[in-house]
Amino acid sequence: MRQPTLEEVAARAGVSKMTASRALRGARDVSAASIEKVKIAAEQLGYVGNQLALSLSSRRTNLIGVVIPSMSNIVFPEVLGGIISGLEGSGLQPVFGVSDYDLDKERDIIRNMLSWQPAALIITGLDQPEETRKLLRQSDIPVIQIMDLDGEPIDFVVGLSHTQAGREMAEAILASGRKRIGYIGSAVDRDRRAIKRRAGFEAALQDNGLTFVSVETSLDASSSRLGRDLTERLLARHPDLDCIYCSNDDMAAGSLFACMKLGRAVPDDILIAGFNGLEITSALPVRIATSTSPRRAIGEQAAQLALAAMNGNRKDLARRIELLAEITLGDAEK
Amino acid sequence: MRQPTLEEVAARAGVSKMTASRALRGARDVSAASIEKVKIAAEQLGYVGNQLALSLSSRRTNLIGVVIPSMSNIVFPEVLGGIISGLEGSGLQPVFGVSDYDLDKERDIIRNMLSWQPAALIITGLDQPEETRKLLRQSDIPVIQIMDLDGEPIDFVVGLSHTQAGREMAEAILASGRKRIGYIGSAVDRDRRAIKRRAGFEAALQDNGLTFVSVETSLDASSSRLGRDLTERLLARHPDLDCIYCSNDDMAAGSLFACMKLGRAVPDDILIAGFNGLEITSALPVRIATSTSPRRAIGEQAAQLALAAMNGNRKDLARRIELLAEITLGDAEK
DNA sequence: TACGTTACCGATACCGGTATCGATACCAGT
DNA sequence: ACTGGTATCGATACCGGTATCGGTAACGTA
Numbered sequence: 001m002r003q004p005t006l007e008e009v010a011a012r013a014g015v016s017k018m019t020a021s022r023a024l025r026g027a028r029d030v031s032a033a034s035i036e037k038v039k040i041a042a043e044q045l046g047y048v049g050n051q052l053a054l055s056l057s058s059r060r061t062n063l064i065g066v067v068i069p070s071m072s073n074i075v076f077p078e079v080l081g082g083i084i085s086g087l088e089g090s091g092l093q094p095v096f097g098v099s100d101y102d103l104d105k106e107r108d109i110i111r112n113m114l115s116w117q118p119a120a121l122i123i124t125g126l127d128q129p130e131e132t133r134k135l136l137r138q139s140d141i142p143v144i145q146i147m148d149l150d151g152e153p154i155d156f157v158v159g160l161s162h163t164q165a166g167r168e169m170a171e172a173i174l175a176s177g178r179k180r181i182g183y184i185g186s187a188v189d190r191d192r193r194a195i196k197r198r199a200g201f202e203a204a205l206q207d208n209g210l211t212f213v214s215v216e217t218s219l220d221a222s223s224s225r226l227g228r229d230l231t232e233r234l235l236a237r238h239p240d241l242d243c244i245y246c247s248n249d250d251m252a253a254g255s256l257f258a259c260m261k262l263g264r265a266v267p268d269d270i271l272i273a274g275f276n277g278l279e280i281t282s283a284l285p286v287r288i289a290t291s292t293s294p295r296r297a298i299g300e301q302a303a304q305l306a307l308a309a310m311n312g313n314r315k316d317l318a319r320r321i322e323l324l325a326e327i328t329l330g331d332a333e334k
Numbered sequence: 335m336r337q338p339t340l341e342e343v344a345a346r347a348g349v350s351k352m353t354a355s356r357a358l359r360g361a362r363d364v365s366a367a368s369i370e371k372v373k374i375a376a377e378q379l380g381y382v383g384n385q386l387a388l389s390l391s392s393r394r395t396n397l398i399g400v401v402i403p404s405m406s407n408i409v410f411p412e413v414l415g416g417i418i419s420g421l422e423g424s425g426l427q428p429v430f431g432v433s434d435y436d437l438d439k440e441r442d443i444i445r446n447m448l449s450w451q452p453a454a455l456i457i458t459g460l461d462q463p464e465e466t467r468k469l470l471r472q473s474d475i476p477v478i479q480i481m482d483l484d485g486e487p488i489d490f491v492v493g494l495s496h497t498q499a500g501r502e503m504a505e506a507i508l509a510s511g512r513k514r515i516g517y518i519g520s521a522v523d524r525d526r527r528a529i530k531r532r533a534g535f536e537a538a539l540q541d542n543g544l545t546f547v548s549v550e551t552s553l554d555a556s557s558s559r560l561g562r563d564l565t566e567r568l569l570a571r572h573p574d575l576d577c578i579y580c581s582n583d584d585m586a587a588g589s590l591f592a593c594m595k596l597g598r599a600v601p602d603d604i605l606i607a608g609f610n611g612l613e614i615t616s617a618l619p620v621r622i623a624t625s626t627s628p629r630r631a632i633g634e635q636a637a638q639l640a641l642a643a644m645n646g647n648r649k650d651l652a653r654r655i656e657l658l659a660e661i662t663l664g665d666a667e668k
Numbered sequence: 669t670a671c672g673t674t675a676c677c678g679a680t681a682c683c684g685g686t687a688t689c690g691a692t693a694c695c696a697g698t
Numbered sequence: 699a700c701t702g703g704t705a706t707c708g709a710t711a712c713c714g715g716t717a718t719c720g721g722t723a724a725c726g727t728a
Contacts, residue, residue: 052390053714071411081405224617260619283558285594387684
């Protein structure tokens with residue numbers, strides 16, 4: 001009473017296993033009559049096939065491994081959405097893993113994925129340790145690293161420079177005349193891209209003879225609640241800030257809420273800046289500054305790059321695809 | 335220059351394939367010396383194994399298929415987080431699919447997943463059409479339906495009654511004295527659970543001789559922007575509403591933002607109510623009402639149920655696990 | 669008539685592991 | 699010395715498909 005096998009379908013259709021296989025795959029060398037018989041038999045038996053056998057035998061899978069650091073930050077599910085959409089119609093099936101920003105866990109996930117013989121791998125970031133990189137190189141499948149751009153790719157990379165994004169945001173903010181700038185940061189021990197943005201931002205400040213007036217950070221994951229709490233602390237100590245740069249938009253939303261509670265006028269009195277361009281920033285009652293990360297596009301392009309790389313001409317493809325974050329200061333508008 | 339096979343590892347260790355297999359799996363009937371030799375050989379060759387062959391041969395996989403309707407609503411990634419955590423240490427690997435609330439797509443995804451011979455399946459909702467249910471029944475693996483509770487499960491169900499959640503929210507709101515209530519809805523053609531909440535809410539209104547004063551809906555997916563827009567429309571027509579029930583918290587947040595822009599006092603003047611208890615509701619400058627859905631717990635319990643069901647005693651397990659949503663009105667507090 | 673082509677089909681050998689069972693070596697007990 | 703048990707190992711037969719290749723029948727053409 002197991003799932004029926006191809007053998008059983010073939011028997012019922014009165015043909016060989018091979019003919020049944022061809023018929024169901026739409027391969028050549030089968031008569032229309034056989035196709036018909038096999039399809040009917042498969043339908044009657046409720047045949048669903050066995051990808052394990054298929055992949056083992058044909059020595060290729062339709063699997064694309066995807067490793068992201070987190071599920072609780074909406075950005076990564078959005079990247080996944082992009083990947084899914086980029087894979088649409090290709091017959092490829094993404095398989096996800098979540099590393100929790102833990103590089104050891106990431107290595108284990110990748111090792112596990114490799115044992116499924118995926119056709120390609122999409123992983124987040126460029127900061128894998130040598131052990132992981134070795135694993136990937138040895139596997140000899142296309143590896144696409146996404147989200148980041150600051151570093152050396154194993155194979156391909158689709159992303160943006162977070163250092164640059166941080167720098168540009170700083171420059172835009174400075175250009176708007178703000179000078180007393182604070183920073184609030186989440187997951188400061190592991191969110192490498194946030195660290196890069198902060199570094200880029202600080203470098204730009206330094207170029208202008210400035211530094212952060214004050215900084216509040218936490219090891220906790222980013223959340224609007226954390227953004228609100230850190231902002232309250234920050235403003236308690238430094239009420240005279242005219243701008244707060246946040247590790248991302250979740251934090252920035254919380255920061256804005258703190259300002260509202262405190263009766264601070266945003267953005268006139270104090271500018272709140274984040275990163276990502278989350279959907280919510282377009283709904284807030286006042287505008288905050290943000291860099292809109294092209295995360296969906298990153299997912300789509302990574303998927304398409306994976307497809308292209310699988311189809312042979314791997315050396316002909318660009319190793320780096322840079323997508324740009326678009327800055328909105330928010331106070332310019334309206 | 336492919337990935338090394340077990341055969342090669344065995345050869346290098348000077349033992350048979352079978353002994354190498356046992357050594358790497360930690361099975362009995364191998365000497366310590368052999369284990370040592372094999373492990374070293376595997377290490378040197380960078381052996382990663384082949385799950386396809388393993389699963390085909392042993393006739394079981396460590397795969398758990400998971401189908402969710404959307405990636406862009408943070409709730410579902412959170413459920414996935416719960417599933418991942420519930421599977422932690424079990425050696426089981428979740429595989430995800432996104433149906434976009436499309437039942438045909440869901441059927442295709444499920445069919446595809448079944449061809450990977452998963453050990454269990456976790457799918458969202460109870461509203462699968464007969465064709466899909468047949469597919470699942472025939473597969474004879476444990477099927478866990480999640481999130482909903484209003485309907486007949488195929489096998490197991492872990493969730494909450496959305497009808498009931500809607501009803502309870504209505505009762506709490508009525509008890510607080512609100513009478514002129516409006517509704518804003520997203521994805522009204524496909525978000526079945528939101529439809530059930532609304533129905534429960536309306537039933538409670540009716541019990542009290544009331545109806546929605548006004549309703550604004552959209553086919554678009556829920557978003558705070560949509561919540562804001564629909565609220566603006568709603569309040570333009572009916573400025574005298576004292577409460578707006580929203581299809582979920584994303585919509586509710588946007589609704590709140592619209593109120594803020596319009597200078598309406600929340601919650602005193604007008605109460606905003608949503609569903610889910612998203613993290614952001616704890617950071618907003620004013621409180622909104624919400625039912626906190628136990629989505630992470632649902633994921634965890636579904637995962638554990640899957641594990642339990644796989645280990646044989648399937649008939650002994652409870653078919654329905656009800657988790658409760660916890661209501662906060664928001665105006666009670668602070 | 670003979671021959672080449674084309675369309676269709678199936679036997680066989682894998683793919684890379686594991687299940688199963690029998691073989692061997694060694695030891696203790698009688 | 700013989701028996702039985704235990705520890706260790708390997709040969710073999712799959713798992714359920716596909717790749718490959720050779721075979722047959724039907725048909726067109728020289």
